[in-house]
Amino acid sequence: MASGDLEGGGRNGKNRPNSYHQSSSPFYVENTEKQWTSWLVPMFVVANVAVFFVVMYINDCPNNNLGFEGSCVAKFLGKLSFQPLKENPLFGPSSHTLDKLGALNWDKVAHGKQGWRLITCIWLHAGVIHLLADMLSLVFIGIRLEQQFGFLRIGLIYLLSGFGGSILSSLFIQDNISVGASGALFGLLGAMLSELLTNWTIYTNKAAALITLVVIIAINLAVGILPHVDNFAHIGGFLTGILLGFVLLLRPQFGWVQRQHVPAGAHVKSKHKAYQYVFWVIAVVLVIVG
Template sequence: MGKRPPYSNDIEAARYPPPPPPSYHIPQSTQWFSWLVPLFFLANVVLFVYSMYLNDCPGYLNENDCLYYHYLGRYSFQPFSENPLLGPSVRTLRVMGALEKDLVVGENEAWRFLTCMFLHAGVIHLLANMFSLLFIGVRLENEFGFFKIGLLYMFSGFGGSLLSVLHLGDSAAPNTISVGASGALFGLLGAMLSELLTNWTIYLNKCAALTSLLLIIGLNLAVGFLPHVDNSAHIGGFLAGYFLGFVLLIRPQYGYVNRKYVPPGYNVKRKSKYKWYQYVFLVLALIILLIGYAYGLALLYIGKPPDVMFSISGTNPI
C-alpha cells in the first residue's frame, strides 16, 4: 500500500480565495481654479471706467454734444462723429497708454506695448473683447493653470502690439493710435489650434475639433477687414499665440502613466511622456518666436522714425 497523501483542507482553502490583482485607474487631469482671467476682465473694466472719468467730455465740449450727458454726467461719451463705439476721446486714450509709434520709438515709451492691451475704444469694443476673454480664457486656465495662460496672454498681446505698431508706421494716416485686447485674445485662439495639433493623440473627434476651430479663427480674422479695425494686431497676436501653444500647452501623450500612480506589483507598459514630434514642434516654435520678436524689434527701432487718428485692435473671437 502506498503512502496516504498529506492532508489538505480544501474547504478552508475555498473560503479564502487568492486576492485579485490591484485595481488601477488612470488619474484624471487636474482642473485649475480660474482667477487670473477674471482678474484681467476686472482690470479692463476698471480701466475703461477710469478712462471715461478722465475723459470728462462736458469739461472739453458743449454738454449737448456729449452723448447721454443728462444720465452719465462726467462719464458721458464723445460725439458719434469722433467715436462711434461709445467711448472716450483719442486724447484720453493716448494719455492712458495707447499704442503710438512716435511715442514708443521717439519717446522710448515701450510700456505702451502692454498698456494698450488693457484699454478700449468704447463700450461696444469692451463688451466684445470681454465676452471673448471669459468664453475662451476661463476654459484654458482651468486646463493649464494661471501661470501658462498668463504668459500666453501677455506675450501674445505683445506680439500683436509689435506687429500693430509696425503697421501704424507704414499707415497712410499719420498719428494713428491702437488700443484693445484683441491681440492677446487672438493669441488664445492661436494657442488652441497649436494645442490641438501637438496633443493630437488625446483627442477623439480630431477632424471635427480642427474644422470647427479653423472656422471660428477664419470668421474672426475676417472681421479684421472692417474699417477702423487693426487686423495687424489680430494677426500678430494669433501667430505669437500659435507658436507659444507648442511651447506652453504640451501635454503627455495618450497612454502615458506616471510611475507614482501605479500600485506596487502592477505591471504597466511604460511609454515615453512625449512623442518625438512634440519635441520637434517645441524647438521649432521657440526658435521662430525668438527670431520673430527680435526681427520685429530690430525693424521698429532701427528703421525710420515714424510719423496720431484712431485705430482699435478690432472686435474679437466669438
Template sequence: MGASSYMDIERRGSRTIHPMQNPPPMAAPAVAYYGGRFNRRSRGAWIIILFVVVNIAVFIVTMFVNDCPKDSGSSCTLRFLGRFSFQPLRENPLFGPSSHTLQKMGALVWDKMIHEHQGWRLITCIWLHAGVVHILANMLSLLFIGVRLEQEFGFVRIGIVYLVSAFGGSVMSALFIQNGVSVGASGALFGLLGAMLSELITNWTIYANKFAALLTLIFIIVVNLAFGLLPHVDNFAHLGGFISGFLLGFVFLVRPQFGWVRLKDLPPGYDTNSVVKSKYMAYQYILGLLALILLIIGYTVGLVMLFRGENANKHCSWCHYLDCVPTSRWSCDNRVISCQELASDNSFTLTCNDGKTKIYSMSNVTEASKKELCIQQCS
C-alpha cells in the first residue's frame, strides 16, 4: 500500500481507530481489531466429537449388557441383531434396552441414589440413552450446536458448560421426579442452548441483526421445551440444564468489547491512545458476577435438598406441569413399572406397585412372558 494509506480510517459501528499522525516509513497501516490475536487460527471441535463417541460407545455397551434374547426370547425387536437386539416395542418404543438394564448401568433413580447412597448416578445417567431414537436425536443436536460453539470459544469453556449443565439437569430432575428412571444428554444440550442465549445477551453490543438472532434463538428454545411437556420426557432435566447453561454463558462466553486489543499485539509505532483500554464492559462484569453467585447458591441449595431426601414438588405445587401436561390422550404417570410375584403350584400372582393384583396360570409361562404380563397389568 502507498503512503496515503496511513491516513485511512476504518470504522466499525460507533468506534473509530485512528492511525498515528506522521507515522514512520515502515509502520503498519491502521487496523480495526476485535478480540483475540491477529490472524487468529480457527479452532477445532474435538471435545464435542469425543462426547459423541463416548455416548455412542456407552450405548453399545448398554445393549451388550441388556442381551434381550436371554430374558425376552423371541419377542425381541430386530432379533437378527442377536445379543444387541432391542426390547419389545411395547416395553421400549425407542429401540433400546430395558429399564432394568438402564438402572444397572447407572440411570438416575431417586430411591437408589438417596436410600442406597448412589450419588454417582447424577453423573453416569448423562452418558446413557433409552434407545436408538433417543441417542440419534441427542447426538445430531449436539453436533449441530456444539461444534460451532467449540470453534468459537474453545474446548475448555464449552466442555465445562456441557458437563456442568448436564449435572444441573440431573440435580433438578432428581429433585422433582422421584418415581421414574431418567437418562440422556438432553440436559447438557439445553445447557448449550442456554449458553447461546446468555452469550448473545452479554455480547449484545457487537452483534449485527441482534433482535432477529434473539427471536430465532428464543423460538428454538421454546419449541424444544414444549416437546418436554409430553409424557415420558424429563423436562426437568432440560430446565435444569438450560438454567445452568444460561448462567454459565455469562461467566465463560464473554467476548471482549469491540476495539480492545492486547498491547503486545499492536504493530510497532501504533497509537495506543486510540485503543480501547478495558477488555470488557462494566455490564459484562456485573452479569458474570451475578451469574456465578446464582450458580453457587443454586447448586448448594439443590444438592442439600436432594441428599436430605426432600421432594421439591412439596415446595412448588404447580411445578409438575413444567414436566408434563396431562390430556385426555395421555397420562403423566412416569412410574417405574415393576411387579412382585407370588407363585404356587399351578398359578402365580403379580402385584403392581399401586397394589393392583391379578392371578395367572403357570402353564407355558416364561420369565419374558411374565415381564410382558406385568407391563400390561400395571401400565
C-alpha cells in the first residue's frame, strides 16, 4: 500500500524554523516528540506466521485428505502440504481445521457460547496468499504508526478493531466461517483517517493527504466486494479504528509543543484545539455505546 508516504507528503516544516527534522523516512516528525522503535508490529507478523505453521501441521493434509477434491498440493512439505486447490485455492488448510482451531462461526458463538472465537479468528488465515496480503499490509501501515504513537496505542487499535470487525461479521455472515486479520488492518486505516482529521492543523497539503488516504481506503473496501471476502469484518474494523483514532491518536498543536521557547509572560496556546476535544468526547461516547 502507498499509505506509508501519506504524512510525508501532507506535512512539512515550511515557515516553522527548527520545528521539524527530516529523517531517512518520508515522515516529518516534530523533534520534541518521541520516536518509538517498532517491535510490536513485527511481533504480530511473527505470531501470525507461527500460527499458520501450527495450523498447517495440525491440518496434516497427507493423512486427513479424503481425496474427493484431488490430491494435496506441495506434497514434499509433508504434514505442511496444502489442501487440494479445488478445496482451497489460497494454498492453505481445510475449512474443518480452521473451524476446529477458532475460526469465526456465528452458530458456535451465539449458541455454543464460544465468544473467544471473536478474537482467535483474527490470528488465523485461509492460506499463504491470504497471509502474505495481510502481513504486507500490516508491515506497511503498522510500523509507521507504531513509530509515531508507540506500541500501546497501536496495539490497542489493532486488537480492538479486529474484535469490532468480528462482531459485525458475526451479525451478518451466519452461514460461513471467517478468518483473517483484515478487520484489524482496516482499523489501522480508519485510525489513520481520524488522525488526519483530528490533527488537521499540523498538516500542509491537507487536501492531497486526505484524497490519498480516501483512495487507499476505497480501493481496499472495493476488494471486499470480491467473492469469499468478508467485507463486514473490513467495515466493522474500519469504524472501530476511526473512533479509536480520535480517542488515542491526538497530537498537541504546534504552539503548545514549542512553549518552552516562548518568552516569559507571552501567551501560550492550549495543548489541544477545541474541535479536537469535541471529536474525542463524541468518539468516546460512540465507542462505549458500540
